[in-house]
Amino acid sequence: MSTVLDTxxxxxxxxxxxxxxxxxxxxxxxGSVSAPTLSRIEQGKVPDVDTFVSICKWLKVSxxxxxxxxxxxxxxxxADKELNKDTVDMLVKMIDMAYNSK
Numbered sequence: 001m002s003t004v005l006d007t008x009x010x011x012x013x014x015x016x017x018x019x020x021x022x023x024x025x026x027x028x029x030x031g032s033v034s035a036p037t038l039s040r041i042e043q044g045k046v047p048d049v050d051t052f053v054s055i056c057k058w059l060k061v062s063x064x065x066x067x068x069x070x071x072x073x074x075x076x077x078x079a080d081k082e083l084n085k086d087t088v089d090m091l092v093k094m095i096d097m098a099y100n101s102k
Contacts (some may be wrong), residue, residue, distance in 0.1 A: 004068045005052070007044045013059055030058045045064055062096045 013039050018026050023035035030038075032054050047055065056063045 006066045007018055007046055009049050010066050011042045011044050030054050065096050
């Protein structure tokens with residue numbers, strides 16, 4: 001099974017955490033990413049690996065959180081038709097946070 005980056009989820013989380021901050025301010029917080037690059041990612045473009053890892057660290061989520069087509073807890077949860085998408089996303093985020101807090 002191939003893996004694909006969920007650029008929509010990445011863009012949404014980036015926009016959400018950025019809030020009212022400007023792209024330059026967020027780029028400075030992240031450190032190794034430019035404001036134009038953040039703008040492209042918010043538009044759904046695929047970042048390079050180093051940028052992706054830096055943004056994930058800033059978002060405080062695992063890189064796996066944005067991977068589609070991976071055999072992990074997320075794929076099992078998404079297969080359950082009784083859970084809505086928001087519940088699944090929150091459960092996955094909680095699991096990722098638990099693993100990242102070690």
